[in-house]
Amino acid sequence: MLIKRKNGQVQLGESTAVIVVVIIILFFGIIFWNKINSSDIQKINTESQELSVIEIANIVSELPELKCYEVNVNKIKCLDWYKVLAMNATVNSNGPNYEFYNNYFKNSKITIRQIYPTSVNITIYDSKLSNNTKTLLIPIPVNIKDYVHKTTGYGLIIVEGYYKG
Amino acid sequence: MKNASKINKLNKKGVVDVQFNWIFIMITGFVILLFIVSIVLSQKKNSDTQAAYSSMNQIVTILKGKQQAGNVYSEVSLPKTSMSFRCDPVTNYFTFKIEDSERIQMPLEIIFGPRDVVSSKVQFWSQSFDVPFPVTIFTYMTTANSIIMIYNNTDSSNAQKLFDDLPSNVTKKITTDFNVIKDYTKYKIVCIEGSCPTSSISREYIKISPAAGLYSYGNVTFYTKTNTVQGTVPYISKASLLGALFSDNAEYYTCQMNRAMIQYEVKRSLVEKRLELLYDDLNPGQCKVSIDVALNELVIPMRNSVLSWPSITNIYSKSYGIDAGSTSLTVSNMDLTLGSCPKIY
Numbered sequence: 001m002l003i004k005r006k007n008g009q010v011q012l013g014e015s016t017a018v019i020v021v022v023i024i025i026l027f028f029g030i031i032f033w034n035k036i037n038s039s040d041i042q043k044i045n046t047e048s049q050e051l052s053v054i055e056i057a058n059i060v061s062e063l064p065e066l067k068c069y070e071v072n073v074n075k076i077k078c079l080d081w082y083k084v085l086a087m088n089a090t091v092n093s094n095g096p097n098y099e100f101y102n103n104y105f106k107n108s109k110i111t112i113r114q115i116y117p118t119s120v121n122i123t124i125y126d127s128k129l130s131n132n133t134k135t136l137l138i139p140i141p142v143n144i145k146d147y148v149h150k151t152t153g154y155g156l157i158i159v160e161g162y163y164k165g
Numbered sequence: 166m167k168n169a170s171k172i173n174k175l176n177k178k179g180v181v182d183v184q185f186n187w188i189f190i191m192i193t194g195f196v197i198l199l200f201i202v203s204i205v206l207s208q209k210k211n212s213d214t215q216a217a218y219s220s221m222n223q224i225v226t227i228l229k230g231k232q233q234a235g236n237v238y239s240e241v242s243l244p245k246t247s248m249s250f251r252c253d254p255v256t257n258y259f260t261f262k263i264e265d266s267e268r269i270q271m272p273l274e275i276i277f278g279p280r281d282v283v284s285s286k287v288q289f290w291s292q293s294f295d296v297p298f299p300v301t302i303f304t305y306m307t308t309a310n311s312i313i314m315i316y317n318n319t320d321s322s323n324a325q326k327l328f329d330d331l332p333s334n335v336t337k338k339i340t341t342d343f344n345v346i347k348d349y350t351k352y353k354i355v356c357i358e359g360s361c362p363t364s365s366i367s368r369e370y371i372k373i374s375p376a377a378g379l380y381s382y383g384n385v386t387f388y389t390k391t392n393t394v395q396g397t398v399p400y401i402s403k404a405s406l407l408g409a410l411f412s413d414n415a416e417y418y419t420c421q422m423n424r425a426m427i428q429y430e431v432k433r434s435l436v437e438k439r440l441e442l443l444y445d446d447l448n449p450g451q452c453k454v455s456i457d458v459a460l461n462e463l464v465i466p467m468r469n470s471v472l473s474w475p476s477i478t479n480i481y482s483k484s485y486g487i488d489a490g491s492t493s494l495t496v497s498n499m500d501l502t503l504g505s506c507p508k509i510y
């Protein structure tokens with residue numbers, strides 16, 4: 001009788017051990033699964049944020065509000081200096097125009113840097129974010145036309161995209 | 166007796182052990198099954214979300230791409246998908262949803278089309294909205310199972326012009342025979358004032374009443390099936406008129422036009438600021454005078470034309486203001502070019 005009783009206890013112990021092991025395996029499985037999922041999501045998130053900065057850079061160089069009014073067949077984009085100045089004066093303050101361009105430029109800072117004939121930096125949009133950890137900087141070479149003095153200079157559109165890395 | 170009761174007790178314990186084992190196995194099995202089911206369900210949910218996301222991306226890419234260029238036609242073929250577009254007349258928020266996905270806001274895109282679309286093929290067409298400086302690109306959306314019927318009972322040249330200007334890929338007919346719409350799930354009957362049905366047609370239709378040329382400005386009246394007026398709304402320029410043609414109803418059209426006019430004011434203010442800066446830097450002479458006239462007599466007065474898209478009570482004054490300003494700006498811009506001066510836009 002005692003042997004039978006011991007056998008029963010051993011069986012119960014085995015079952016419990018199996019269940020405990022299975023639960024531990026399941027637990028680790030869930031942790032592993034979550035880690036893979038969250039790292040994938042983070043990777044996709046970073047990629048899409050980087051892509052959105054590139055998208056902003058493309059938008060800036062194609063905006064009719066900044067482009068020269070001649071039909072340009074050159075590979076280098078052309079900006080109208082007075083459109084740049086007008087945008088600096090009307091967008092770079094928290095008014096309705098800033099709100100409108102926030103839909104285009106989101107968390108970024110856009111600077112037009114004239115290199116020649118004079119060196120000038122004009123910021124046309126700045127979301128002024130300070131707590132973000134990373135920035136992606138994209139410079140695009142451009143011609144800059146001054147229709148009053150009838151000169152063509154050159155410079156860069158500098159797009160700084162802020163994002164959480 | 167004592168021994169018999171002891172044996173009985175031990176047997177019962179054995180039975181309890183065996184039952185307990187089975188209960189353990191069942192619980193474990195259930196937990197494992199639950200885990201597998203949850204993985205399968207989460208994978209299904211993920212793949213559904215991914216499918217909706219990729220469809221949405223495809224549509225959004227096309228819609229955003231349309232923002233870059235006017236007069237471009239494109240089609241998207243998808244598995245039969247339901248899409249809904251909503252424009253809130255109070256907040257002017259425009260949102261888009263595909264199947265059961267999250268509604269996404271489209272703050273810049275101006276899209277005229279049906280509010281709800283269930284189709285495997287969606288057609289997009291775009292037109293630049295210029296007054297005369299570029300404001301934005303309007304996107305028009307329709308489906309392969311929709312038709313635009315231009316009703317023309319007087320050989321109106323405007324009706325023919327409107328028909329010719331619609332893209333050939335869109336299903337369109339110019340006729341007085343209503344049987345042509347029978348095979349389509351959605352239809353839009355359009356007529357120009359003077360060549361519209363004279364009696365009730367028991368179908369929804371829109372009537373265009375140009376105030377000047379067809380594409381300058383005027384108003385569009387939306388009629389219900391019972392021939393009552395659902396709404397009369399103003400239009401300005403070709404792009405805006407086509408917007409009314411593709412819109413489901415007067416409210417949706419007005420909401421999109423309100424959003425367009427917010428963009429108009431932003432772009433107009435940039436033109437105004439640029440002219441001020443040009444005026445400050447130009448030497449005294451003809452160019453400075455012309456820029457001053459353009460600024461003070463055309464661009465600044467156009468500011469007051471559209472604080473909001475005009476209601477029918479002031480349609481003519483406001484639409485006329487934009488239309489007249491737009492025409493004069495085009496002429497001034499040409500004059501400035503001929504005088505080798507900086508252009509207005």
